[in-house]
Amino acid sequence: MLIIFGSAKLLAEICERLGQPGIVGEILAGALIGPSVLGWITPNDTLKSLSDLGVMFLLFGVGLEVKASELLKVGAKATLVATLGVIVPFFAGWGIMSAWGVPQVEAIFVGASMVATSVGITASVLSAKGLLHEVASQIILAAAVIDDVLGLIVLAAVSSVARGHVNFWEIALTAGLAIAFTVVMGLWGTKAANHLMPHFDSRLKADDAKFHIALVFLFGMGLLAQYTGVAAIVGAFLAGLALSDTADARVRTLTRGVSELLVPFFLVGIGLHLNLAAFRSRSTLILGLLILTAAIVTKLIGCGLGALGLGMVPRGEVGMVVAQIGLSLAVISSEVYSVVVFMAVATTLVTPLLLKIAFRTPALEPVGA
Amino acid sequence: MLIIFGSAKLLAEICERLGQPGIVGEILAGALIGPSVLGWITPNDTLKSLSDLGVMFLLFGVGLEVKASELLKVGAKATLVATLGVIVPFFAGWGIMSAWGVPQVEAIFVGASMVATSVGITASVLSAKGLLHEVASQIILAAAVIDDVLGLIVLAAVSSVARGHVNFWEIALTAGLAIAFTVVMGLWGTKAANHLMPHFDSRLKADDAKFHIALVFLFGMGLLAQYTGVAAIVGAFLAGLALSDTADARVRTLTRGVSELLVPFFLVGIGLHLNLAAFRSRSTLILGLLILTAAIVTKLIGCGLGALGLGMVPRGEVGMVVAQIGLSLAVISSEVYSVVVFMAVATTLVTPLLLKIAFRTPALEPVGA
Numbered sequence: 007m008l009i010i011f012g013s014a015k016l017l018a019e020i021c022e023r024l025g026q027p028g029i030v031g032e033i034l035a036g037a038l039i040g041p042s043v044l045g046w047i048t049p050n051d052t053l054k055s056l057s058d059l060g061v062m063f064l065l066f067g068v069g070l071e072v073k074a075s076e077l078l079k080v081g082a083k084a085t086l087v088a089t090l091g092v093i094v095p096f097f098a099g100w101g102i103m104s105a106w107g108v109p110q111v112e113a114i115f116v117g118a119s120m121v122a123t124s125v126g127i128t129a130s131v132l133s134a135k136g137l138l139h140e141v142a143s144q145i146i147l148a149a150a151v152i153d154d155v156l157g158l159i160v161l162a163a164v165s166s167v168a169r170g171h172v173n174f175w176e177i178a179l180t181a182g183l184a185i186a187f188t189v190v191m192g193l194w195g196t197k198a199a200n201h202l203m204p205h206f207d208s209r210l211k212a213d214d215a216k217f218h219i220a221l222v223f224l225f226g227m228g229l230l231a232q233y234t235g236v237a238a239i240v241g242a243f244l245a246g247l248a249l250s251d252t253a254d255a256r257v258r259t260l261t262r263g264v265s266e267l268l269v270p271f272f273l274v275g276i277g278l279h280l281n282l283a284a285f286r287s288r289s290t291l292i293l294g295l296l297i298l299t300a301a302i303v304t305k306l307i308g309c310g311l312g313a314l315g316l317g318m319v320p321r322g323e324v325g326m327v328v329a330q331i332g333l334s335l336a337v338i339s340s341e342v343y344s345v346v347v348f349m350a351v352a353t354t355l356v357t358p359l360l361l362k363i364a365f366r367t368p369a370l371e372p373v374g375a
Numbered sequence: 376m377l378i379i380f381g382s383a384k385l386l387a388e389i390c391e392r393l394g395q396p397g398i399v400g401e402i403l404a405g406a407l408i409g410p411s412v413l414g415w416i417t418p419n420d421t422l423k424s425l426s427d428l429g430v431m432f433l434l435f436g437v438g439l440e441v442k443a444s445e446l447l448k449v450g451a452k453a454t455l456v457a458t459l460g461v462i463v464p465f466f467a468g469w470g471i472m473s474a475w476g477v478p479q480v481e482a483i484f485v486g487a488s489m490v491a492t493s494v495g496i497t498a499s500v501l502s503a504k505g506l507l508h509e510v511a512s513q514i515i516l517a518a519a520v521i522d523d524v525l526g527l528i529v530l531a532a533v534s535s536v537a538r539g540h541v542n543f544w545e546i547a548l549t550a551g552l553a554i555a556f557t558v559v560m561g562l563w564g565t566k567a568a569n570h571l572m573p574h575f576d577s578r579l580k581a582d583d584a585k586f587h588i589a590l591v592f593l594f595g596m597g598l599l600a601q602y603t604g605v606a607a608i609v610g611a612f613l614a615g616l617a618l619s620d621t622a623d624a625r626v627r628t629l630t631r632g633v634s635e636l637l638v639p640f641f642l643v644g645i646g647l648h649l650n651l652a653a654f655r656s657r658s659t660l661i662l663g664l665l666i667l668t669a670a671i672v673t674k675l676i677g678c679g680l681g682a683l684g685l686g687m688v689p690r691g692e693v694g695m696v697v698a699q700i701g702l703s704l705a706v707i708s709s710e711v712y713s714v715v716v717f718m719a720v721a722t723t724l725v726t727p728l729l730l731k732i733a734f735r736t737p738a739l740e741p742v743g744a
Contacts, residue, residue, distance in 0.1 A: 007428075007594045007597075007598075008591070008594035008595055008597075008598050011590060011591060011594055012591050012594070012595075015587045015591060019579055019584075051420055051421055052420055052421055052424040055421040055424070055425070056424070059376075134582070210388055213503070214631075214635055215388075217632070217635055218384045218635070221380060221635075221636060222377070222380060222381050222384060225376045225377035225380055225381070226377055226381075228376075228377075229376075229377050256628070259625070259628045259629065259632065260628065260629075260631060260632030260635060261632060262583075262629060262632065263586070263628065263629030263630060263631065263632025263633050264632050264633055264636050266583055266586055266587070266590075266629060267590060267633050
């Protein structure tokens with residue numbers, strides 16, 4: 007615990023002093039203390055749980071700061087951004103891997119791993135800089151939620167292909183459930199919470215009952231999201247969004263306390279997964295850089311230049327999960343697995359650096375796709 | 376997560392409405408969803424980690440609310456209370472088990488498991504009722520820290536006996552280290568923190584840097600406590616104590632957020648360990664009730680009647696750890712293990728109920744031993 011938290015905060019402080027975002031330091035801390043360099047810490051179940059909780063609270067906190075009505079205003083644009091931001095990377099990944107000569111299924115899986123944006127990193131940068139209410143930020147958040155749903159559908163389809171028989175009914179069901187859950191919560195979550203919270207709150211006797219209700223709601227939404235097939239973090243974000251009107255300053259500060267403790271475990275956890283040993287082979291290194299470049303460029307092409315596209319670049323844990331499923335289905339090699347994880351970690355690492363530059367330039371306006 | 380947190384808060388709310396302390400409900404929730412009754416949740420590594428973190432933050436938060444100087448004022452009295460509160464239960468447990476006819480080593484182990492107070496429960500009741508600054512509360516806290524150190528020495532001695540060769544040098548070393556750590560931190564921790572905190576704080580650039588320093592300090596102290604042999608929670612309490620002058624309202628609220636999330640996992644975790652199946656045997660049930668009665672009465676005799684003695688009654692996770700060590704050394708039977716765990720859980724469960732009565736009666740003054 008001490009090593010993870012301490013090294014994360016130490017490197018974060020060093021990065022801040024160098025004028026770089028602190029979260030870059032925390033991810034680097036993970037890479038440093040992980041198996042790749044010092045080997046002090048290896049990923050385990052407990053770390054995984056703390057990291058999962060961390061990213062849930064991160065997204066919950068971001069949701070609390072955003073209003074559903076504002077996100078809905080940018081809904082049409084966000085849907086376009088998300089859709090193009092899914093299509094372009096998917097085909098780029100597929101194309102590159104096909105050209106590289108791997109089997110079709112493996113190429114498709116790499117494409118799928120490049121689809122979904124991991125919104126945690128971007129959200130954390132935007133939130134730290136107080137930029138969550140910029141139009142570009144709103145579009146990024148809405149698009150990231152939508153592209154997570156799309157990514158899920160792509161993953162369902164691709165897994166179906168990998169298992170050898172495409173089950174259209176199952177894919178349609180997954181898609182329907184995921185879309186229904188997100189739409190219902192996005193549209194009516196806030197209204198329901200505004201209606202119900204005062205009832206509960208006035209009837210409960212415990213101290214900080216509001217925070218307890220918020221936590222139960224958060225865990226419930228996380229669970230529900232997983233049942234409907236969406237990532238738990240999307241559920242957490244929607245939970246925060248629903249409570250953004252009713253949560254008072256105390257609930258926000260208490261949530262912040264949990265985030266401050268747990269988010270470093272999420273960031274360090276990303277860095278921990280980096281396996282630099284695989285890149286001793288020159289061809290793996292070239293492939294890794296190629297896929298990384300494609301991962302960045304395709305989101306810029308699909309989602310727009312400037313802050314908007316950049317905000318969609320990080321793949322983080324979402325890309326890793328797809329790669330792990332591919333590995334467990336035995337359709338991707340351990341070499342390609344390392345490449346995908348490298349892409350996921352590196353996109354996450356460069357985003358805060360690039361975002362910082364993008365938001366410093368005068369042209370803050372999102373450039374549409 | 377949802378089941379654990381939700382059921383804890385639900386039963387806590389029910390208990391509050393029945394006019395009982397909420398934490399009784401949270402422990403009962405653990406017993407209810409655990410293997411004994413519904414069997415929804417079984418203890419696992421992740422729960423254990425969350426529970427350990429929970430009790431660390433609980434004690435850290437209590438430490439923050441207390442001043443070292445106030446504790447030192449009651450030091451002499453607390454030392455007497457702690458010493459008698461260790462000796463009386465130890466010999467009572469040993470005596471009862473000997474009379475019951477179990478081997479001497481097993482009897483000694485049961486005695487050792489009845490020694491150390493688990494201060495978390497009492498601290499949480501006192502803190503919830505705003506009674507931490509009562510003289511009785513101060514003595515309880517100081518005595519609980521001292522009796523943890525004494526309990527550690529007893530455990531070292533007893534383990535030595537169980538292994539068949541008593542190593543006096545090792546016992547003395549354990550005792551010396553534990554006492555030195557506690558005394559040094561208790562005496563000079565606050566002074567050191569008051570001196571160092573402003574330096575660090577003014578030099579760090581990150582948001583909420585104070586909270587980060589506090590967490591690093593907390594984890595460091597927890598680790599150091601374990602190295603010197605004291606329980607991590609004693610380290611956490613001493614860390615809180617050291618920071619009680621320098622921590623501002625924001626640090627306290629952020630800490631509170633973490634506690635609100637994690638403490639239920641600690642309380643539910645205690646309830647989870649209850650194994651009621653063992654008590655189908657009538658003789659085990661009688662032994663269990665006998666040991667439970669002895670565990671309560673001996674602390675009242677050793678530490679004083681009223682709130683003071685009652686506050687020292689809960690054995691919680693400390694008693695369980697001793698029983699687990701006994702089990703792993705194969706010196707106690709699974710039947711006796713169940714009895715000790717029952718004693719540990721039941722003392723924890725009755726304390727909030729009894730404390731509530733004790734603090735309601737006019738005679739609030741501690742009755743010395």
